[in-house]
Amino acid sequence: MLATIIFYALAIxxxxxxxxxxxxxxxxxxxxxxxxxxxxxxxxxxLLAADFVAMxxxxxxxxxxLVLTIFAVMLTQGIADVTISNRSVGLIPALVIAVVAGGVxxxxxxxTHWHLAASVTPSPTTYGIGNAFLxxxxxxxxxxxxxxxxxxxxxxxxxxxxxxx
Amino acid sequence: xxxxSWLMALSAAIFVIGVxxxxxxxNILVMFMSIELMLNAVNLAFVSLGSRLxxxxxxxxxxxxxxxxxxxAAVGLAIIISIFRSRETVHADDLTLLKW
Numbered sequence: 001m002l003a004t005i006i007f008y009a010l011a012i013x014x015x016x017x018x019x020x021x022x023x024x025x026x027x028x029x030x031x032x033x034x035x036x037x038x039x040x041x042x043x044x045x046x047l048l049a050a051d052f053v054a055m056x057x058x059x060x061x062x063x064x065x066l067v068l069t070i071f072a073v074m075l076t077q078g079i080a081d082v083t084i085s086n087r088s089v090g091l092i093p094a095l096v097i098a099v100v101a102g103g104v105x106x107x108x109x110x111x112t113h114w115h116l117a118a119s120v121t122p123s124p125t126t127y128g129i130g131n132a133f134l135x136x137x138x139x140x141x142x143x144x145x146x147x148x149x150x151x152x153x154x155x156x157x158x159x160x161x162x163x164x165x
Numbered sequence: 166x167x168x169x170s171w172l173m174a175l176s177a178a179i180f181v182i183g184v185x186x187x188x189x190x191x192n193i194l195v196m197f198m199s200i201e202l203m204l205n206a207v208n209l210a211f212v213s214l215g216s217r218l219x220x221x222x223x224x225x226x227x228x229x230x231x232x233x234x235x236x237x238a239a240v241g242l243a244i245i246i247s248i249f250r251s252r253e254t255v256h257a258d259d260l261t262l263l264k265w
């Protein structure tokens with residue numbers, strides 16, 4: 001019962017923040033509403049007993065991506081013209097595509113018969129995740145580290161000033 | 166115990182909001198944030214299914230999605246700042262250099 005109430009509160013927080021991100025006319029409001037969306041998802045991960053994923057979400061999304069996004073917003077927008085910088089176009093086609101996508105997903109969720117596990121007792125997930133990373137998923141794990149290295153170098157190369165000659 | 170249908174519905178709702186934002190907004194930064202929302206919705210679906218089906222794989226795959234999201238954030242924001250530095254705009258409509 002309590003878990004259900006907490007879920008609804010977190011769902012409202014997440015969906016509301018997402019709506020602000022998308023529909024706000026002010027880019028700065030959008031960026032800070034992204035914090036609410038990420039934190040709501042963190043709360044739902046905790047509710048689902050996915051402790052390690054919740055902490056990584058907090059570190060990577062809130063601590064990394066969100067801070068980076070705030071930096072980008074502050075570096076690219078003049079504070080003065082921030083309200084006019086977010087006009088929207090093509091509302092009708094976007095609405096149609098969104099409704100169709102949502103309908104297909106709702107249909108799929110409604111029609112699929114999931115083989116649910118009987119009842120999962122919450123236990124620390126770190127052991128299982130570590131075993132999976134160094135067992136079944138060792139190759140994707142190593143490739144992911146290469147992807148991150150490439151992205152790191154690429155970001156530095158792209159964003160620095162050209163200092164040749 | 167929240168039912169799986171509600172979790173998937175929440176995930177679908179966030180994803181649809183992200184799709185709508187990506188298609189309607191013309192500010193690259195807001196489009197980027199919409200992509201992050203969509204990736205978050207997918208992660209949420211993975212974790213919900215992994216939790217309800219009693220398997221660890223859902224949580225493992227979330228880490229690979231997060232890797233892609235982090236790489237995308239680093240490179241994408243670097244490109245956005247680089248574009249803004251040379252062209253003084255973050256409107257997708259104004260960036261027509263690759264159009265012919």
